[in-house]
Amino acid sequence: MESNALKISKIIFIVFCFLCGSKNLAQDVNGLASMADLxxxxxxxxxxxGKLERILKTQLLGDINGDQIKDSALIQYKRVVAPDSTYVKECGQNVCYIRIQFGxxxxxxxxxxxxxxxxxxxxINHDGKDEILIFRELQQYNWGDLSLYSLYKNEWKLLGSVNVFLGDDxxxxxxxxxxxxKFYIVEDAWNKDFSVISRKKVLIKTK
Ligand SMILES: [Ca+2]
Ligand SMILES: [Ca+2]
Known part of the structure; x- marks a missing residue:
């Protein structure tokens, strides 16, 4: 016979896992979300x-699809400007997403x-297409994520990601x-007493 306490703990576990699972739904194995998440x-x-600002910027890239023509990225996102004119880590929605279009x-x-x-x-994988690096500001102040992506069979594949210190520039x-x-991605890390940021090379696996 199952005790009531055991039953309750099972229910709590199932509810908790359901919440965990639903939180991760927005990200696929390559760390990407879908249009529905916007x-x-x-x-x-x-x-x-404050006020909601719409950011729209274009960045020039190399040839990322192998057609010998240089490409570019159109980046769009929303960001809240606080009453004191500083940017805050908010976008007017529960989770903040950024859209990148390449044409x-x-x-x-x-x-x-x-x-x-x-x-x-x-x-990096010698298929005639340049890989891309995405520098992202996340929750932690001044620190972010650097992800390396490769276009493979017309889908973006995450080859690796590391922590990086993001300056203002x-x-x-x-x-x-x-x-x-071999190719390596360079990561930033604090030393033991958080006084110096040092760099570490992390091997990139292409297969
Ligand atoms: Ca191209
Ligand atoms: Ca490539």
């Missing part, structure tokens, strides 16, 4: 103080973040280095 019936509106039938990306910058880098450097025939 919809305010799916991703509910959230009150804020030329290249699939768009929808990805969580408060601000973002795209840069193209080396053709959006013109981030290329964080991919080649050494001994």
């Amino acid at each position: 919809d305010s019936t799916e991703n509910l509106l959230r009150p804020y103080e 030329s039938n290249i699939p768009e990306m929808i990805i969580e973040g408060y601000s973002l910058s795209v840069k193209s880098t080396f053709d 959006e013109d981030y450097e290329n964080r991919i280095v080649k050494s001994g025939g």
Whole structure:
């Protein structure tokens, strides 16, 4: 016979897992979300103080689809400007997503973040298409995520991601280095007493 306490703990566990699962629905294995996540019936509106600003910017890239023509990224997101004119980590919805469109039938990306910058880098897997780096501002102050994506069979594949210290200058450097025939992504990390940020090379696996 199952005790009532055991039954209750099971129910709590199931409810908890359901909530966990639904929270992760917005991200696929490559860390990307879908158009439905931009919809305010799916991703509910959230009150804020200040005004909502729509950010729209274009960044020039290398050839990311292998047609010998350079590509570009159109980046769109919403951001709240507080009454004191500073940006806050809010976008007027429960979860903040950024939309990146490339044109030329290249699939768009929808990805969580408060601000973002795209840069193209080396053709790491030697398929004639440049890979892209996405620098994203997330919840933690001044720290963010750097993700490396590759276009494979017309779908974006996440090759790796590391933590990076994001300065105010959006013109981030290329964080991919080649050494001994292998490619590495450069990560930032605090030392033990949080006084110095050091850099570490992380091997990129292309297969
Ligand atoms: Ca191209
Ligand atoms: Ca490539």
